[in-house]
Amino acid sequence: MSTTDRPLRRDAQRNRDLLVAAARRLYATRGLDVPLEDVAREAGVSIGTLYNRFPTRGSLVDAALASKVASAVEFAEQAVATEDSWAGFVWFLERTCELQASDRGYNDLCASQLDDAVEVTALKERGAGLLRQVIDNAKRAGELRADFDDGDFAFVLWGTTRTIEATGEHAPNAWRRHLAFMLDGFRAAAAHPLPAPPLEPDEVARAMRRLSGT
Amino acid sequence: MSTTDRPLRRDAQRNRDLLVAAARRLYATRGLDVPLEDVAREAGVSIGTLYNRFPTRGSLVDAALASKVASAVEFAEQAVATEDSWAGFVWFLERTCELQASDRGYNDLCASQLDDAVEVTALKERGAGLLRQVIDNAKRAGELRADFDDGDFAFVLWGTTRTIEATGEHAPNAWRRHLAFMLDGFRAAAAHPLPAPPLEPDEVARAMRRLSGT
DNA sequence: CCTAAACTTGAGGGCGTTCTCAAGTTGGTG
DNA sequence: CACCAACTTGAGAACGCCCTCAAGTTTAGG
Structure with missing residues (x-):
């Protein structure tokens, strides 16, 4: 429950949500070791953005x-x-x-x-x-x-x-x-x-x- | 029990034995998905030789x-x-x-x-x-x-x-x-x-x- | 001893994945 | 509107693993 120090910018928050949703979908069908690139693509976002929001594998799993x-x-x-x-x-x-x-x-x-x-x-x-x-x-x-x-x-x-x-x-x-x-x-x-x-x-x-x- | 069509040449047989022994050792401690390069190195033989003797992953597992x-x-x-x-x-x-x-x-x-x-x-x-x-x-x-x-x-x-x-x-x-x-x-x-x-x-x-x- | 066939070698191409970073874009604030 | 910080982007470096192949070496047998 990381009470955001500063709230995310609107676009960043939107991308975050897209990523979490994409991760949920792919995890559910393919398991936790789905490549991060696939998650980014599924979210319609670049791999760099994924790393901006979720610096570690675990942080994305956490959110999802x-x-x-x-x-x-x-x-x-x-x-x-x-x-x-x-x-x-x-x-x-x-x-x-x-x-x-x-x-x-x-x-x-x-x-x-x-x-x-x-x-x-x-x-x-x-x-x-x-x-x-x-x-x-x-x-x-x-x-x-x-x-x-x-x-x-x-x-x-x-x-x-x-x-x-x-x-x-x-x-x-x-x-x-x-x-x-x-x-x-x-x-x-x-x-x-x-x-x-x-x-x-x-x-x-x-x-x-x-x-x-x- | 592939009754050898033609027997292996002496050096080839020796390498085969080394590979099987190496595979047994590494499989036992690290599991079946140990890299083939590691098996070759452990056997003291090149990766190419491994592929000569065991064209597929399964054939090595079989022998080991x-x-x-x-x-x-x-x-x-x-x-x-x-x-x-x-x-x-x-x-x-x-x-x-x-x-x-x-x-x-x-x-x-x-x-x-x-x-x-x-x-x-x-x-x-x-x-x-x-x-x-x-x-x-x-x-x-x-x-x-x-x-x-x-x-x-x-x-x-x-x-x-x-x-x-x-x-x-x-x-x-x-x-x-x-x-x-x-x-x-x-x-x-x-x-x-x-x-x-x-x-x-x-x-x-x-x-x-x-x-x-x- | 010589030769053909069998065998070995390891550099290298291919692939999939992770992670980074410099350049460009967007959002919010004064 | 202007400007800075926040954010996005994707090319690409790094890595580990798979598998191949042309060139060199060894063996068996005549």
Whole structure:
């Protein structure tokens, strides 16, 4: 929410809007690694202008996708407020996956960590806090297995992310099946001892950063 | 097993061996998309020689990694022969994941489909047949949920592949935890109705091909 | 030892992407 | 209206990777 030090000149603001709109369109269909030249062309603006407005890759991603991340955070808020906490947990996972399935760029973003996308990063942090509550509630209700940890959410993310990436075009509902299997494994009644400790928060962050490089 | 029409000249054979060894080393640590120039340099050979021996990317992958795929097929054979068929199923998944975790190139290969890696492709097909038997056996024994389908194996692959990609360096056993969750979801006792039909074999193939392009 | 065929070499052309900058244009303010 | 700062532009430098090919070198076999 960079409260503009000085407002942009009218033409500059117009170009900024065109660029963000273009980025949203191209990210959604082609993913985050669409060439910047393509974004500029789609916006009807020169590549230099793009660099004037968005000096880093992350800053453009931020402007284009922060609102989607924000809506994911809202989902988490609603999930926390759900009385049936297992249902809230399931509902939250389904909503975020739907978001991922509907926007390839958002899907990419979920499995990565762009350090200079500051707004997105801040929102993610808020989401992480809420998610922890969702998880705790579902555990307290006895439906979510007690050995489930925050860090295990990453497994859902990595799994469905890849499934959506692979099948999004031809089998747009395949992720629902993948998620359903995982959910069945998350139920307390299904629990068998786990062979490895959960990931620490910093390990998750590092792992996400590794995926961004590829 | 391209039974050489004419044997290679001695120096050519030596270079071929050097290239395969170099590719194995670099693939294992850096993944399949390591630049070909790097492989040539690592082998101590010029880029032109690499192209003489391996005209396509897939042909080099084939030479470097077919033996690993073959050992995965052997695992499948052993799993079929296991009397406790659920244990065989679990054992097979663990062995293949260990293979993936130990070689980044093999891990990449698992989630992709290089059409010109003929030997690998043939082996994969054999493995798929065996896997079907492993699955059927475990289902017949009543331990694997009845609605589990061949195509669902792709979910395991895509999930653990990404987890290994992300955590391989810093938490080399995280995939065991991920896999354990999935296995708990695969047990017959855990089964809840699935919201989407399984992937058809050709859908899986198409999805794999999509991942290779990225 | 000689020769033809097999093989190696690396410079170089091609391509796609990132990022910069000097020159030109536009917007807002006095 | 005039002027300065803000902004736009696109050519092009830099980079990394792919792949080719003409010239030189090595091997096998007579």
